[in-house]
Amino acid sequence: MAQNQPRSYDVVLGGQTPTPVNAAVLGGIAGVRRRLTSQNVAQRVAALQEAVKYGQAGLDLIFQSLKDESAQVRQTAYLLIQNCEELTLERALQEYNPYQLFECLHKHSTAQSTTYSVAISADGQYLVSGGSDKKIVVRSLYTGRIIRTLSGHTDGVKFVAISPSGQTIFSCSWDNTIKLWNLQSSKALGDGLLHTFAGGEAGVNCICVDCDGKTLAAGNEDGTIGLWNIENQENFRTLTAHKNGIKSIAITADGNILATGSADETIKIWDMATGELLHTLEGHSEWVKCLAIIPDGKTLVSGAQDRTIKLWNLQTGELLNTLEGHWDEVNSIAISRDGNTLVSGGGNLDKTIRIWHLKTGTPLQVLEGHFNGISSVAMTPSGGKIVSSSWDKTIRVWGAR
Structure with a gap:
């Protein structure tokens, strides 16, 4: 199965909310990317937590979320990167420092x-x-x-x-x-x-x-x-x-x-x-x-x-x-x-x-x-x-x- 294709554990975009007739039902990395554009902060956080399953493509989305307008989303992305290798961590710290506003x-x-x-x-x-x-x-x-x-x-x-x-x-x-x-x-x-x-x-x-x-x-x-x-x-x-x-x-x-x-x-x-x-x-x-x-x-x-x-x-x-x-x-x-x-x-x-x-x-x-x-x-x-x-x-x- 290709890395970026939907998997058995993927969530159908929209969750409990009725999906608009003209909206695509997406799983996999495409579904994660789509949910990261949601106005709902909780949906964006959930999408980030799923993004880690998709290798480098998911990591790229997590890095993009370090600049999200929501502090909760930024912090979630930052915490998810903590388990990555040192070079990845250093890149994250250059882009997002949670203490720079203290x-x-x-x-x-x-x-x-x-x-x-x-x-x-x-x-x-x-x-x-x-x-x-x-x-x-x-x-x-x-x-x-x-x-x-x-x-x-x-x-x-x-x-x-x-x-x-x-x-x-x-x-x-x-x-x-x-x-x-x-x-x-x-x-x-x-x-x-x-x-x-x-x-x-x-x-x-x-x-x-x-x-x-x-x-x-x-x-x-x-x-x-x-x-x-x-x-x-x-x-x-x-x-x-x-x-x-x-x-x-x-x-x-x-x-x-x-x-x-x-x-x-x-x-x-x-x-x-x-x-x-x-x-x-x-x-x-x-x-x-x-x-x-x-x-x-x-x-x-x-x-x-x-x-x-x-x-x-x-x-x-x-x-x-x-x-x-x-x-x-x-x-x-x-x-x-x-x-x-x-x-x-x-x-x-x-x-x-x-x-x-x-x-x-x-x-x-x-x-x-x-x-x-x-x-x-x-x-x-x-x-x-x-x-x-x-x-x-x-x-x-x-x-x-």
Whole structure:
């Protein structure tokens, strides 16, 4: 059967709508092409999803749709091309960059407080932040309205995280405690987890929660990693291998693998179930300040004081790519849910948020507006909005109008 002829799974043009008497009933690539001229956006999207079945002819139609007047159609075409070979992807990025229209949509002043960490809930509704004023603030991501303020820490909040269920906020502080909060109310779910390693002298720098919300990993200033059972607040395992403080931490989506980045310039990969050290990754020349894992669990991304971002094969420890562009240390990174896009925030000499295409390493956009270094970045699950905090005492929300 010829590639461009109708096939058994082709849809008759028009769907449930009566076909005009003078219209041809078309399947195959001709039917896809015809439906892409429809005024109905949903029909054009459906036609694109079928176009992938028709080889190069279908790919050409997908490329043409990168310039469609509908943002939904353009985005569908862009996502369909993500699975293509690298040269095809590079061509697509030249013709359509979904982040080129991003600008600052909202700016929230935090008065005299510096926000050190921001997080977005899995449903994209809430923005949670913590900073030097010892408080955790919950805002509506879309309106910026402060919904509630959580008080309880006795020193600045270093890091905040939200459980995958969206019900619980986790925070760690210079007061050496980890606290759990109900996102829907101001009532704490306990007195917090007191970190007492090294006689209480060492602090908790970063935290991460596994996919089922049952285990919390805490990176400590003394180079150890504490694993906590969230339900009973039990510290059931302590991992020791780093020579200096843990500055970043991440867990795979399946909860099996833990990655830790340290001031000793290394990244260590651990088996969560057994605590076994699987790999030590060497390549950065300064502190590893941020880590993130692509949702498929195959690739680890790291950012460091050496101004670079590195991509690693999580199974083998192989260095896959190095992204360069920041003029200062890379303080924070975030990855979109589809694993295609990386956001990074630079230090005081840089002041920029950079957006990258992960598969090709292509820089997509540079967001400027902060007057000081970027302390934290987060991205909505859809990738439609980015949040950044800075030492300029503001939080900014970025997106396309």
